[in-house]
Amino acid sequence: MRHLLRTRDLTRDEAIHILDIALDMAAVQNREVKKLPTLRGKTVVNLFFEDSTRTRISFEAAAKRLSADVINFSARGSSISKGESLKDTAQTLQALGADGVVIRHPVSGAPQVLAVSGWITAGVINAGDGTHEHPTQGLLDAFTIRQRVHGAGARGRGLDGVRVIIVGDILHSRVARSNVWLLTTLGAHVHLVAPPTLLPVDTSGWPVTTGFDLDGALAGHPDVVMMLRIQEERMHGSFFPSSREYTRTWGLDGPRFRALQPDTIVMHPGPMNRGLEIAPIAADSPQSTVREQVANGVSVRMSALYVLLSGERETATVSGDGATEHHAIQQRSAAQ
Ligand code: NCD
Numbered sequence: 001m002r003h004l005l006r007t008r009d010l011t012r013d014e015a016i017h018i019l020d021i022a023l024d025m026a027a028v029q030n031r032e033v034k035k036l037p038t039l040r041g042k043t044v045v046n047l048f049f050e051d052s053t054r055t056r057i058s059f060e061a062a063a064k065r066l067s068a069d070v071i072n073f074s075a076r077g078s079s080i081s082k083g084e085s086l087k088d089t090a091q092t093l094q095a096l097g098a099d100g101v102v103i104r105h106p107v108s109g110a111p112q113v114l115a116v117s118g119w120i121t122a123g124v125i126n127a128g129d130g131t132h133e134h135p136t137q138g139l140l141d142a143f144t145i146r147q148r149v150h151g152a153g154a155r156g157r158g159l160d161g162v163r164v165i166i167v168g169d170i171l172h173s174r175v176a177r178s179n180v181w182l183l184t185t186l187g188a189h190v191h192l193v194a195p196p197t198l199l200p201v202d203t204s205g206w207p208v209t210t211g212f213d214l215d216g217a218l219a220g221h222p223d224v225v226m227m228l229r230i231q232e233e234r235m236h237g238s239f240f241p242s243s244r245e246y247t248r249t250w251g252l253d254g255p256r257f258r259a260l261q262p263d264t265i266v267m268h269p270g271p272m273n274r275g276l277e278i279a280p281i282a283a284d285s286p287q288s289t290v291r292e293q294v295a296n297g298v299s300v301r302m303s304a305l306y307v308l309l310s311g312e313r314e315t316a317t318v319s320g321d322g323a324t325e326h327h328a329i330q331q332r333s334a335a336q
Contacts, residue, residue, distance in 0.1 A: 003115040003124040004304055006133040007182035012158060015186060019143050020155055022296070022303035028065070029299060038310050039068035042099040047089070048127070049075040049105045054270055054294055055127050055137070059102045062301035068309075071096065086110065090119035098122040100309045108132035108174075123308040131172050131234065137269055138178030140300040142186055144289050145224055147296070148265050160187030165217045167193045168228035168250060168277050171200055172235070175269045176228060180206055193217050195250060197239040214250050218259065225260065226267040227252050227278045243276055250277070257282035265289055 001014065010018075028036060044063040048056055056072070063070045073089075086105075093101055101122045103111045108130030115124040128134040146154045149162055164183055170176045170192050183190050184207040192199065192210045203210055211217060218225070230246070240246045247253060252266065257279060260266070266278075266288045274280050283290055 001307055003111075003126075004135050004308060005111050005115060005124065005126045007135045007138045007178045007185070008133070010135075010182065010185060012185050012187075015139070015142065015182060016156060016158060018139055018300070018303050018307055019146060021306060022139070022143050022299040023155055025065075025302040025306070026296070026299040028302075029295075035065050035067060037067045038306060039063065039066040039099075042068045042309055043071065043097055044068045044100040044102065044305065044309075045071045045073055045093055045096065045098045045122075046127075047073050047093070047101055047103045049103070049110075050128065052104055052127070054297065055104065055134075058294070058297040059125075059127060059136075059301050059305075061298050062305055063100075063102075065298070066302055066305055068100070068305070071098075086113065087117070087119055090114055090117065093122065094120045100125065100305060102127050104128045106130055125304060125308065128174050130174065131177075132174055133178045134174040134269075135178050135182075136297070136301050136304055137175050138182040139304065140293055140297045141175075141179055141226070141267060141269070142182050143296050143300050144267065144293050145183075145188075145265070146186075147292075148289065149223065158186040159183060162188040162224065163191070163220070163222045164188050164224040164226060165191045165193055165222045166226045166228065167214060167217075167252070169198045169230050169239075170194045170228065171198045171239075172231040173228050179226065180208055184208070191217055191222070193250070195240050195246070214256070218256060221261050222264060224265050224267060225252065226269075227272075227282075228269070229271060230273055230277055247276055251279070252277065252282045253279045254281050257285070260287065262287070267293060269293065 028034060046056055046059055060070055099122055102125045103114060104127040111124050111126035111129050126133060126135055145159060150157050166176050166179060180190055190208045192208050193214050196212055199210055266282050268278055268290050272278055272283055274283060
């Protein structure tokens with residue numbers, strides 16, 4: 001794998017491989033020394049043309065824990081605000097000797113342009129492009145679900161038969177798109193629930209069912225309820241009558257949360273609009289994985305950086321046995 005641009009392209013085996021390596025990375029996070037020497041001497045550039053807290057910090061932590069040199073480049077205050085093009089920026093990255101570029105961009109497809117342009121030789125990871133995809137978020141969500149559903153027996157497994165509903169601003173959500181492709185590739189059933197104005201006009205090519213009725217969907221006792229943020233910054237017009245109306249019809253409020261089965265998990269990629277799409281009682285409950293998602297984000301991004309940049313493709317064999325795999329990572333790291 002040269003680049004990670006969208007989950008739509010991942011095969012089931014590739015996805016499970018990334019999730020399994022993330023398990024090994026998670027084990028490293030529990031050690032006293034959290035660092036591996038795997039990417040020593042490599043340079044990872046975080047190129048953020050859009051605001052981000054979680055994703056940027058998470059990629060930075062992931063790259064540093066693999067001992068890469070990290071350069072953070074945010075659009076604000078850089079030459080981008082003076083009109084520099086993506087091509088000029090790319091040429092700067094190439095001159096810096098970047099081995100990996102993590103890019104977030106408001107335009108759907110920008111990471112793809114960077115990957116296929118020939119301007120850079122680095123591996124490209126899409127950290128969210130417009131309303132298109134956010135593959136590492138999909139992977140960390142899949143990882144989180146797999147851990148909750150399969151526990152210690154998660155390694156090597158997919159999400160066969162797991163029932164997921166994704167609720168809210170699907171129209172603007174790259175998180176929803178990455179999850180739709182990835183979770184279904186892993187065997188889950190995905191149902192999308194949104195106001196008609198916040199569902200894409202044509203989802204006929206998506207491997208999902210859709211509806212407008214949240215209470216009806218919750219009555220089917222899904223295993224996972226994933227709430228999405230209302231993305232006002234991408235709305236140029238009125239998509240629902242009022243916030244109160246939205247919460248009443250599509251929010252995971254107190255009564256809806258209390259009616260969930262005790263083992264239904266509640267997810268949100270963050271940042272949350274507390275009180276709008278999700279009530280604090282739901283967000284802060286033991287059924288919520290919001291904090292787990294953030295912690296898992298570091299392990300999954302370490303895995304993605306490792307798979308793309310360590311040259312693992314040439315040397316690794318995928319083993320179903322955690323101890324062997326972990327040992328293999330350490331051996332490879334030590335050899336560098
Ligand atoms: C998401 C994003 O930026 O797409 N957040 C994230 O990566 N943690 C979702 C959102 O902004 O609502």
